[in-house]
Amino acid sequence: MVMAKAKPRYCELCGREIRGEGHVVRLEGAELLVCDDCYRKYGRKQPGTFSIMPKGREPIRRMTVSRPRPQVKRERPLITEDIVEDYAERVMEAIRRSGLSYEELSHRVGLSVNVLRRIAHGEYMPTIEEARKLEKYFKIKLVEKVEADYEQRPLIPRDYEPTLGDIARIRIRKRKK
DSSP states (O other): OOOOOOOOOBOTTTOOBOOSSOEEEEETTEEEEEOHHHHHHHTTSOTTTOOSSOOOOOOOOOOSSOOOOOOOOOOOOEEEEEEOTTHHHHHHHHHHHHTOOHHHHHHHHTSOHHHHHHHHTTSSOOOHHHHHHHHHHHTOOOEEEEEEOOOOOOOOOTTOOOOHHHHHHHHHHHHHO
16 A cells, blocks of 8 residues: 655745644634744734734824914024045045055055045045044044035915916926936
8 A cells, every 4th residue: 555645735824834733823814824933923822813914004183273383484504514625635644644555544444445545646535434434543634514505495375376387387497407
């Protein structure tokens, strides 16, 4: 008498082959045959309370009474960071003072040899992050804060309705860019 080999069973959650008998788990009202790992994750939950799908959010309740918001004009100067103009001379001087080769410095600073060499010769302007690394290692100043003039956008009245000409101009401007 020849025994037929049993057909392998697969976990209905993760798809792995089930070794042994497997476990039956109830998820969202359905009974699933799962492997040992999935049983450890989902088998101890109370039946019908666990869901793999994320819960939906509560609907947003809109208020019927609209309150006008006070218009606050904020005129703070916009502060940005920029690399100093003579960054190449500062980096080159710091490299000379250190007395180390570009290869040794690249390991210590965390930049490649090519980038370090190009920055020192003025062929490449470093990013703010690269400049910070150089500042930290050489204890020099490469990044400065710059105050830019704050451009105030024109206030559009609430009762303004754009005309067809306004919309056409907006679309033409977008196409040109």
